[in-house]
Amino acid sequence: MGKMLNKTLQTRKHFFSLEGVDGSGKTTQMDLLQKALEEKGFSCLRIREPGGSEISEKIRSLLLDPCFKGLMADKTELLLYNAARAQIIEECIKPALDAQKIVLADRFAWSTYAYQGFGRNLDQQMVFDLSVITCGEFLPELTIVLDIDVSKSRERMVKEGKVPDRLESEAASFFERVRQGYISVVENFPQNAVLVNADQSEETIHKQILELILSRIE
Ligand code: Z5A
Numbered sequence: 244m245g246k247m248l249n250k251t252l253q254t255r256k257h258f259f260s261l262e263g264v265d266g267s268g269k270t271t272q273m274d275l276l277q278k279a280l281e282e283k284g285f286s287c288l289r290i291r292e293p294g295g296s297e298i299s300e301k302i303r304s305l306l307l308d309p310c311f312k313g314l315m316a317d318k319t320e321l322l323l324y325n326a327a328r329a330q331i332i333e334e335c336i337k338p339a340l341d342a343q344k345i346v347l348a349d350r351f352a353w354s355t356y357a358y359q360g361f362g363r364n365l366d367q368q369m370v371f372d373l374s375v376i377t378c379g380e381f382l383p384e385l386t387i388v389l390d391i392d393v394s395k396s397r398e399r400m401v402k403e404g405k406v407p408d409r410l411e412s413e414a415a416s417f418f419e420r421v422r423q424g425y426i427s428v429v430e431n432f433p434q435n436a437v438l439v440n441a442d443q444s445e446e447t448i449h450k451q452i453l454e455l456i457l458s459r460i461e
Pocket residue numbers: 263264265266267268269270271272291292293324350351352353354355356358359399400403408410411412441442443444445448
């Protein structure tokens with residue numbers, strides 16, 4: 244179970260992220276959300292983490308390479324996710340927010356809190372503090388966590404036939420901890436994070452997400 248963090252959170256307006264275990268439907272929902280916002284005339288920058296810039300994509304391939312399974316130290320993993328994030332903030336997020344765009348992130352700092360803090364059992368306060376060092380004020384004003392039973396999200400991944408990367412090949416218990424990590428984010432930051440039941444139709448989930456985002460930007 245997650246502990247309550249010693250924290251203050253600085254966030255940026257017009258910055259949103261979608262989070263959840265793999266197969267929770269983030270990419271599907273990102274597509275629908277971006278399209279709906281652009282149809283309403285909003286200009287959006289969409290990013291995915293880790294990645295989104297040349298340097299961050301190189302870090303991504305290091306992080307997800309299955310040949311490092313069992314080799315990469317947990318703290319190396321933690322620092323690499325933060326390094327990729329520091330780069331994408333400077334190169335992409337800051338300029339987009341300065342240009343009044345809406346930033347939509349497929350994963351961001353709460354992935355690190357859930358996967359490294361809970362999945363890998365690293366000290367949660369330390370993971371949080373490091374995120375604050377990496378991001379400063381560049382944290383999303385609202386994070387939508389797509390919450391789903393781990394067995395159901397696994398079924399979706401199997402159905403899709405995706406070859407598992409280094410993290411995706413972790414045991415189910417790892418993803419159970421990650422799910423608890425996301426629940427802890429919502430408990431710690433109810434103003435900045437919300438759970439949406441991801442075991443519903445794509446259209447129902449989309450409507451809920453769009454309503455949440457529009458309530459912050461219109
Ligand atoms: N990671 C980390 O450890 N620490 C960090 O700080 C960060 C990341 C930033 C990145 O993987 C890995 O890095 C990730 C966490 C870790 N790994 N793990 N494990 P990624 O970017 O390659 O993949 P992902 O982010 O996990 O996304 P994904 O696997 O592509 O899943 P998704 O985007 O959430 O789901 P999807 O592609 O939209 O949908 C999956 C399938 O379900 C697909 O066939 C859909 O058609 C289907 N689907 C979607 N919605 C529904 C509904 N509503 N009903 C039924 N079926 C659905």
